[in-house]
Amino acid sequence: MDKDYDGIITTSIESAVNWSRKFSLFQYPFVTACCGMEYMAAACSHYDISRFGAEIPRFSPRQADLLWVVGTITHKMSPILKTIYDQMADPKWVIAFGTCASTGGFYQNYSVLQGIDRLIPVDLYIAGCPPRPEAVLDGLIELQNNIQKEGPKPNGIAPSAIRHKEQKIDQLNRYFEISEKEVFENIQNPKSNRISKPGFTYSKDFVNSSPHIGYDSPELKKKKNEIKEKT
Amino acid sequence: MGESINPDEIKAEQETMELTALLKQKFPKAVLDFHSHRLDETVVIERDSLEKVCRFLRDDSRCAFEIMIDLTAVDGLEINMNPRFEMVYHFKSLTHASRIRIKVPLDEDDCRIASISNIWKSADWYERECYDMFGIIFEGHPDLKRILMYEEFEGYPLRKDYPIDKQQPLMELKEIEERHKYGREL
Numbered sequence: 001m002d003k004d005y006d007g008i009i010t011t012s013i014e015s016a017v018n019w020s021r022k023f024s025l026f027q028y029p030f031v032t033a034c035c036g037m038e039y040m041a042a043a044c045s046h047y048d049i050s051r052f053g054a055e056i057p058r059f060s061p062r063q064a065d066l067l068w069v070v071g072t073i074t075h076k077m078s079p080i081l082k083t084i085y086d087q088m089a090d091p092k093w094v095i096a097f098g099t100c101a102s103t104g105g106f107y108q109n110y111s112v113l114q115g116i117d118r119l120i121p122v123d124l125y126i127a128g129c130p131p132r133p134e135a136v137l138d139g140l141i142e143l144q145n146n147i148q149k150e151g152p153k154p155n156g157i158a159p160s161a162i163r164h165k166e167q168k169i170d171q172l173n174r175y176f177e178i179s180e181k182e183v184f185e186n187i188q189n190p191k192s193n194r195i196s197k198p199g200f201t202y203s204k205d206f207v208n209s210s211p212h213i214g215y216d217s218p219e220l221k222k223k224k225n226e227i228k229e230k231t
Numbered sequence: 232m233g234e235s236i237n238p239d240e241i242k243a244e245q246e247t248m249e250l251t252a253l254l255k256q257k258f259p260k261a262v263l264d265f266h267s268h269r270l271d272e273t274v275v276i277e278r279d280s281l282e283k284v285c286r287f288l289r290d291d292s293r294c295a296f297e298i299m300i301d302l303t304a305v306d307g308l309e310i311n312m313n314p315r316f317e318m319v320y321h322f323k324s325l326t327h328a329s330r331i332r333i334k335v336p337l338d339e340d341d342c343r344i345a346s347i348s349n350i351w352k353s354a355d356w357y358e359r360e361c362y363d364m365f366g367i368i369f370e371g372h373p374d375l376k377r378i379l380m381y382e383e384f385e386g387y388p389l390r391k392d393y394p395i396d397k398q399q400p401l402m403e404l405k406e407i408e409e410r411h412k413y414g415r416e417l
Contacts, residue, residue: 076381078402108396110388111380118404
């Protein structure tokens with residue numbers, strides 16, 4: 001939306017259409033593994049994904065325009081995923097939810113597809129094993145921004161999918177480099193009620209030692225930077 | 232653990248030893264070896280008499296193993312086991328509250344063994360899985376085909392000579408090299 005004169009809004013038609021599209025995403029959850037729990041958590045009332053207009057899961061690909069691939073995809077499953085993707089009407093978007101869907105995760109063996117981007121175009125990757133609901137919502141907002149900026153293309157493949165390699169690295173980097181302060185504050189003032197005792201806080205040592213709360217320890221960060229500098 | 236001797240344990244041990252003795256007496260040629268560790272009895276059986284032994288274990292009132300708990304194979308390629316494969320069966324008796332483990336050595340060149348799915352019906356899918364993963368052929372099985380992998384899959388993935396990261400995709404995939412490059416970088 002460009003300007004606002006006395007209740008009259010002038011805009012381009014693409015901008016208006018994209019605006020309506022990004023707030024009415026009908027989702028198809030393709031849930032195969034434990035990431036589904038986090039998807040459910042994000043969809044339920046604590047995190048409430050319907051705040052972003054992505055409220056109703058449609059269990060028919062014909063009625064959906066956002067495909068969440070949530071969990072490990074095996075080679076045996078891949079034709080089914082491809083069929084479902086093909087059945088969805090344009091415009092459509094795909095989110096790879098979690099490490100397994102993005103890269104195959106720690107399953108590098110005879111059965112698991114090493115990332116669904118080898119099979120279908122992906123618009124957005126959400127890192128984490130599994131990702132926290134905050135990361136899911138962050139990813140969804142990122143996708144909405146992409147839709148607003150770029151919109152769908154006539155061939156059904158969003159431009160973000162074409163340059164998805166860079167995007168993938170950016171996103172993975174971003175999720176692994178949340179500042180320690182930010183994480184610490186989030187834990188001190190949790191938005192969910194997971195920490196049941198009032199007044200309970202984690203010690204700083206715990207925050208540094210726990211690998212599960214979404215950021216790298218200083219040593220790991222150093223190592224990653226070293227690897228980056230080398231390459 | 233304490234030094235005190237539990238009379239129940241002694242009794243149970245005697246009972247399980249009785250079971251092995253019974254098998255040895257009943258099938259003197261079939262029993263190749265046996266041992267017991269903490270009341271878990273293992274009997275190594277020759278391949279051709281497996282069906283007879285299993286039927287005896289289920290039907291005889293002194294054994295009465297009503298349940299087949301598990302059935303799998305072991306590939307001993309990397310530990311130079313001879314012969315290479317070994318079938319492992321676990322049975323449980325609710326009547327006597329006891330368990331038994333049966334092992335059957337199998338040659339690599341002749342990976343065939345009698346199916347026990349006509350004795351315990353639950354063995355049906357276990358045997359299909361075992362065939363799927365190790366390529367062991369169960370003679371007399373009603374419908375021996377792959378259960379987990381797809382039919383186009385070649386080879387047997389849990390054999391130790393199957394390459395650990397070899398994949399056989401069903402669909403046409405793209406940019407394999409690129410993917411691996413990024414995977415290492417992060």
